[in-house]
Amino acid sequence: MPQSNKKSMTLTTAEENYLKAIYHLSEGGKKGVSTNDVAAEMKTKPASVSDMLRKLGEKEVIEYRKYYGVHITDEGKKLALQTIRKHRLWEVFLVEKLNFAWDEVHEVAEELEHIQSPLLIQRLDAYLNYPKFDPHGDPIPDEFGDVRARPRVALNEMEVDQTGQIVAVKDSSAAFLRHLDKMGAYIGARIKVLDKVEFDGSLEILVDQKKTLFMSKDVAGNILVQQS
């Protein structure tokens, strides 16, 4: 029998991590998420994933048809967004209050997001003054799982002379973030595309109307801009 999710569905830490991965892999694409994709994202083996998918299916947070990938259910989406909310609120706390660098917060938040206490999150949210975005520019869902997304475009997609503001990064790895720090790029920076090099697609960018810098197409592809 399927789990009667009358009231509250409780997930283990492992289940929360898998569900979050599935949610993220679902974003954009309408087609199901494959076992291999989940395994890659979670750094586990496909066999382990199959097992977990069965369990998540029984709990009705995903729709699971063997061999055909999974779709997240509404209930699952709500739970995933709750975990994401907690993750991002903790990241804000670490950066704003404990002076962590933005490349130091992810691993710790990955643990903190599993602390079970609605009161804690409610109070933390208030303490942080109800932030709308995390240190990487990602939106923080509200307690009902609603996210207000900003329209944004990858920097490498912009044309010469277009302007905007860096609002987020696609890649939150420490290596990438430290590279941005070194270059002098940061969330909130006003930018203008000065040139796009034919040869390798790299870009020349004007930052805050004073500094110009070059970045590879690859780097620019992981910077998200709100155009203006």
Add this chain to the structure above:
Amino acid sequence: MPQSNKKSMTLTTAEENYLKAIYHLSEGGKKGVSTNDVAAEMKTKPASVSDMLRKLGEKEVIEYRKYYGVHITDEGKKLALQTIRKHRLWEVFLVEKLNFAWDEVHEVAEELEHIQSPLLIQRLDAYLNYPKFDPHGDPIPDEFGDVRARPRVALNEMEVDQTGQIVAVKDSSAAFLRHLDKMGAYIGARIKVLDKVEFDGSLEILVDQKKTLFMSKDVAGNILVQQS
């Protein structure tokens, strides 16, 4: 072979909880801690405890001789105090920053204490301004596991006319703490013993030179006072 604890010994969450329990049960008494005592403290069965003791013994954080109870080792004491430090720092955070009541913090801190991040604790400590005591008056060990204990006596042991200041509680259960709130007793309150009733050992206490209140011997036994 015993775990070569050359450098850093890492414990699981369950192991940390058991070790903390053993540490607390060790305090005061010089004789070993019994399997049954640990089982009672951990709300698990003695059979489960035996298993865990064997594991903790192999990791050399306790000295384990079958049938004769356990003694915590120096290494074990250091690790237990580290977990206790984290627990109490988080409790301070919850009360001071997130406005939790002192009877609401224990369960959450019981989870937060297992987050693995030396940087996090170091920063949290600084953010809280290096507190020396938690919301229940218990001392917070420093990063080397050193505790500076205050001399203190249970309120029911005091004589009539003696004075002092409430500095801690022995029982941190929500029920007891809420009772203290209702009575108007709190950490830091200046008190004087006005009377000790022959009949049932209950006490009449003057609080902050203005309010008098009656409390049972049982309640007084869980209030710790620094005499003056």
Add this chain to the structure above:
DNA sequence: TTTCGAATTTAGTCTTATCTAAAAATAAAT
């Protein structure tokens, strides 16, 4: 339509942490 390679699932093993029931050891009482 058959075949073949990749993706996926199943089967079986391992570790951690718990339990119940049974056996063994210790401590206490005759």
Add this chain to the structure above:
DNA sequence: ATTTATTTTTAGATAAGACTAAATTCGAAA
């Protein structure tokens, strides 16, 4: 010094979450 009562340990089971190796299914190519 035995016998008993209590405590503790062992044996065997279960559940979660991972793995490897083997079997199965799917879909694309021939």
